[in-house]
């Protein structure tokens with residue numbers, strides 16, 4: 638039986654400061670079902686994909702799946718193909734880069750990057766005969782967020798600024814994919830407004846008033862703006878993230894270095910809620926699909942607002 642797909646009506650205020658007038662635009666966001674998240678996660682973190690190691694057949698299968706999802710939802714390749722190929726210490730690999738052009742002639746020249754790393758470590762220390770490090774939370778979860786956001790935003794087609802959806806390669810080898818792409822985009826001299834990266838969002842935070850935290854919290858007003866745009870306490874500050882310098886440890890960092898604009902990672906891994914980091918038991922069975930769906934949907938209105946404000950309101954402190 639087909640499940641009923643709920644439609645969430647979200648009102649977003651678009652305020653034009655110059656004229657101090659405001660117009661309310663209603664945007665229909667199709668509610669993401671936990672089953673949709675489960676289906677994508679079950680594929681990306683399956684044993685068949687062998688832990689998505691750089692250069693592996695499993696990573697190739699993951700990329701083919703992402704490309705099919707992009708194509709089916711009207712996300713175009715940003716380069717000649719979806720692949721941005723690069724060398725990872727002697728192994729040829731790639732980022733998958735999808736493109737949703739902005740609807741406003743002028744603002745379409747400004748870019749927002751939504752990213753997550755698709756690769757993982759392949760294998761890990763054996764537990765009960767299992768050696769495949771499936772990387773469900775790290776980072777099939779973030780990849781699923783980017784794929785789902787691409788579908789959502791492509792269906793809405795209300796983004797005035799352009800959006801790149803990037804599944805990075807070779808993050809686990811030292812952020813090699815993001816370093817490569819940040820360099821290429823800097824050479825092309827694109828006007829990057831901001832980058833939002835997704836890492837380990839498969840399990841809710843323990844006892845927090847906010848839904849997720851952002852790395853580099855104090856570096857910009859991004860968390861405050863996202864909360865303002867979403868009208869809820871979506872993003873908070875996790876002291877441990879600062880203590881462990883997570884801001885510098887994911888794919889947001891090379892973009893921050895190249896462009897000196899707000900580039901930060903949204904995560905829900907809080908060092909207490911998940912014991913399988915880089916462990917063969919980082920499996921789909923440990924994930925909370927309802928939570929993931931709700932977090933992803935909660936991000937949509939903010940991302941739209943980021944892409945539609947008259948000026949760049951998110952700034953470095």
Ligand SMILES: [Zn+2]
Pocket residue numbers: 754775776836837
């Ligand atoms: Zn990761």
